[in-house]
Amino acid sequence: MKILLINHYAGSLRHGMEYRPYYMAREWVRAGHTVRIVAASQSHVRSIQPEFAGRRHEEIIEGIEYLWYRTPRYQGNGVGRALNIAAFCAQLMWDAKRLAREFKPDVVVASSTYPMDIWPAHRIARLCVAKLVHEVHDLWPLSPMELNGMSARHPFIAVCQMAEDFACKRADVVVSMLPKVHDHMAAHGLNLSRLHIVPNGVLSEEWDHAGDALAPELVQHVQQARSEGRVVVTYAGAHGLANALDSLLDAAAMLRSEPFSFILVGSGAERERLKHRVASEGLSNVTMFGPIPKRQIPTLLSAVDVAYIGLQRVPLFRFGIAPNKLMDYMMAGCVVLSAIEAGNDPVTEAGCGMSVEAESAPAIVEGLRTLARMSAESRHVMGLRGRDYVRERHTWPVLARRFTEAVS
Secondary structure (H helix, E strand, O other): OEEEEEOOOOOEOOOEOOOHHHHHHHHHHHOOOEEEEEEEOOOOOOOOOOOOOOOEEEEEEOOEEEEEEOOOOOOOOOHHHHHHHHHHHHHHHHOHHHHHHHHOOOEEEEOOOOOOOHHHHHHHHHHHOOEEEEEEOOOOOHHHHHHHOOOOOOHHHHHHHHHHHHHHHHOOEEEEOOOOOHHHHHHOOOOHHHEEEOOOOEOHHHHOOOOOOOOHHHHHHHHHHHHOOOEEEEEEOOOOHHHOHHHHHHHHHHOOOOOEEEEEEOOOOOHHHHHHHHHHOOOOOEEEEOOOOHHHHHHHHHHOOEEEEEOOOOHHHHHOOOOHHHHHHHHOOOEEEEEOOOOOOHHHHHOOEEEOOOOOHHHHHHHHHHHHHOOHHHHHHHHHHHHHHHHHHOEHHHHHHHHHHHHO
């Protein structure tokens, strides 16, 4: 097939996030398909923006055709981002005939986080008599409404809702990364026979070899904790409000006199506040380290006893979750303590750890005590179940094949 994938925020290994379009496209190319990714020049999640002169720019990255459209710079989630979105979608609509004529896709995928790219995608697909696919990352406009408190009467929300309704009614196929969206999508006009679930994935090659060495101070800290007979619990990821790390620190405070050592690795808006809290409360069983390179994550997770993940108790999670951090934990074969309330529970499904009440320090404490009472061998066997689960369901070759089967 010839697949035209529209994703405003698409990146690559060279540019940084968002990685899903790149990994999917790479697998499609390896399977013999021809893929063009259409993306904007400015993205808040991309670490390196493409540089070019003119309105649009084409380049080849690992066999994938990238087409970049110049869009204005922006910061945050205000008017600047809305104008950036509008500029991208307007150019796609303007160039619809040209895109259809030049590439002649068999499948057009509207895959940006927001749903408004469905309109130019629909026009391109109609011009080519191609199959139209709407890919759901987050549920917009529900996400900005429930997470950011935006009103249903806000003009931006109203436009998002029109686009979501249009996608549900007009797309030939809807692919959702979230596993429990059926009722929501049906309420907006989708015939559920057109809905397919294709979740987030991991790059299995990153886990087929030993990770890079950790910094000496981190190695020394883990070794010291182990020599003292402590159960080493780690959190590796963003330090933001959504990650509910205060609950983990509350649990650490309750476990001061017990043989646990907590290691927090990463960065984020909440890191300095959390660091101050650790110091002011004298949480000597908690140590915080800055972010480490991705290639060191397997090494870290292989050295600890329990990997922790938590999220705030948010109604939006009723549609399910697929956090990349959890996939990393599971691929590392590390037993997981999950403090998340969502429509799905990958940890329980895989049998690779324990799930406890979200934002509940007592529940986290009891979960850690239960895992600590297990033998190291039992925890190891439990952790390996997670690795098997992810390899079977969440590697990119598996997901890319499921996607193409859904749209064929």
